Amino acid sequence: MMKELCRFLLCLCFVAFSHELEAQAPLSPLNVKIIGATFATVPQLSTYKRKVVVLKNQSLLVKVNPLTYLGAGLLFFYQNVVSEQLGGECSYEISCSEFTKQCIQRHGFIKGLLLGANQLNTCVPGGYLDHCSHSVSEKGKIINSVEAYD
Amino acid sequence: MIRVVLLVIFAAQFSVLFGQIEANFIKHLSENQLRSEHLTYLNQVKAPEDSVCYLKAKFYLQYEEDSLFFINFEQAKSLFLSDPFASTQASLQFFGKGSASRERWFETLPKEELNEQTQLLLNRYNLIEYKENRGEVKPEWPTVLLDEDYKAYTRVEGKSPFLGGFLSALIPGLGKLYAGKRKAFVATFFINGVHFVQTYESATRLDLKHPLNILNISVLAGFYVANIYGSYHDVKEVKRERKQQLYLDATTHYRMEFGDRLYQ
Numbered sequence: 481m482m483k484e485l486c487r488f489l490l491c492l493c494f495v496a497f498s499h500e501l502e503a504q505a506p507l508s509p510l511n512v513k514i515i516g517a518t519f520a521t522v523p524q525l526s527t528y529k530r531k532v533v534v535l536k537n538q539s540l541l542v543k544v545n546p547l548t549y550l551g552a553g554l555l556f557f558y559q560n561v562v563s564e565q566l567g568g569e570c571s572y573e574i575s576c577s578e579f580t581k582q583c584i585q586r587h588g589f590i591k592g593l594l595l596g597a598n599q600l601n602t603c604v605p606g607g608y609l610d611h612c613s614h615s616v617s618e619k620g621k622i623i624n625s626v627e628a629y630d
Numbered sequence: 631m632i633r634v635v636l637l638v639i640f641a642a643q644f645s646v647l648f649g650q651i652e653a654n655f656i657k658h659l660s661e662n663q664l665r666s667e668h669l670t671y672l673n674q675v676k677a678p679e680d681s682v683c684y685l686k687a688k689f690y691l692q693y694e695e696d697s698l699f700f701i702n703f704e705q706a707k708s709l710f711l712s713d714p715f716a717s718t719q720a721s722l723q724f725f726g727k728g729s730a731s732r733e734r735w736f737e738t739l740p741k742e743e744l745n746e747q748t749q750l751l752l753n754r755y756n757l758i759e760y761k762e763n764r765g766e767v768k769p770e771w772p773t774v775l776l777d778e779d780y781k782a783y784t785r786v787e788g789k790s791p792f793l794g795g796f797l798s799a800l801i802p803g804l805g806k807l808y809a810g811k812r813k814a815f816v817a818t819f820f821i822n823g824v825h826f827v828q829t830y831e832s833a834t835r836l837d838l839k840h841p842l843n844i845l846n847i848s849v850l851a852g853f854y855v856a857n858i859y860g861s862y863h864d865v866k867e868v869k870r871e872r873k874q875q876l877y878l879d880a881t882t883h884y885r886m887e888f889g890d891r892l893y894q
Contacts, residue, residue: 601814602811602814610812612872
């Protein structure tokens, strides 16, 4: 059953991705942007500064809750130690861990966690192909904003 | 006596001179992006109020200060709309902006007495927002890109976010495919599928109350619910994106066609 499931998933991936193999297809605005980002002469280094925890405009309950600091500390450890070693690159402009953190701060724990897990579900190389060209930045990252889910 | 008369005539002409607006000077300030000088001149010029508001509206339009533009526009509406360059540029600028500014501009436009370019943009706005004349005549967009953008938008326009969420509840990721996101569907289906298989394997081999099983089931449930919630938002997001892309591409095309002159 496992083997058959694996074969099915493999066939599904092939069917889903094979239609993109069009060497003679005309360049769309999105492809032009991605090619520009890929062959840029200056390396596109991320300069986004991450804050450990933002307690401004938060209620007293949040400020004195030890879980706030525990969660912020775990995420700080992951982002600055584990993630640096893994060397992964997120498809989104705001990385999945940072997006989850900001969503939890803005929208609450449950909604924030669900939005973060949803972004994790869809964070794959080439994910920008599902979006329009104005939603993709010059660096080839999908523009995601926390305010869009208000 | 003659000297007094000449002095009075000279003083009258001098005051009239100060009361006139130097159109060429304003055009020079605008074309050379001399923003502070331009604003200083407008604040000091002595002219009827609606003329000053009309010039200030053009100034704030050029520098994209929408709220100040609308304040001045409301006080000099007829004068502003009678200027074909100003009304065309305003329509072009708001056509490509966010939905709130766009709606505010096009909803305040009168139905008649508009120049040709502004009328065209208003018709396009009504076609996209209110589906006016959609069934009667097939809208002809000037380029293939705009036609494709329009078709892409009309394809997703009638899709229901709740149906997207429901489809994702049946099969993880199906709601994203319904929204038109093929890569997201494959990724979501694969991730949830692997999670499910792994949870099933650990549940059959270990006791259900085993901490690892509890962790697996919690993670699977979290990703599954997130997939449903995300699919609901994805359908709304795709509709918004496709509409904005159509507006942006149309703005780029019509800006090339109409030009970007604000002053005669």
